[in-house]
Amino acid sequence: MSLHGYSSRRWRTAVHEAGHVLMAVEEGCPFGDVALTKTADANGAMNRISCRRGDDEAVRIALGGIVAVRLCRSRWYWQLFAGAYADLGIVADFFRGTGDAERVVEFNVKATATAISSNWAAVEELAAELVRHRRFSCETAFDLADKALPHRAPPFRLEDADWKPLVEHIHWRIKYPRGREDALRALLDGFGGA
16 A cells, blocks of 8 residues: 555554454454444444453553554654554553552553554455445454465654553543543642642
């Protein structure tokens, strides 16, 4: 895929969903299907994902979308976070209240980035399948991922430090579950208001 193709909204959505799918395959978590769909809340979705309760594999699956799209872009921009709002909420909810969020959030972001980057050919194959057919099953995903050519690099390689905005965003979401409302309340409380 040329860099020009990565600018298409449909292709970016397919790459986002392919990132989730690849991480589900990597984690060995079955799901019903994945589809490109246009709803008020989303442009794509994986359905009936089966994860072990309390295992952070769900976190890496949720992170797969934003990580895959970020590997197609030369920089962070606000739409990446907006497009992954629900996914990042899943991540923040998982770690909220755990004592080791500071350490494990970064670990999970880096583990996801490594898996997506190492399997970039599979991400592209899965995304292309979504663009062609708009929907496919878990069985198709596992088959495509198994057949993908290894060692094809994503358009942009990122150093560990480049994941800092994502890690910081997740920590912000952990601290302020209702977003700006909680952040403003904390600010007012700090000034002795509210």
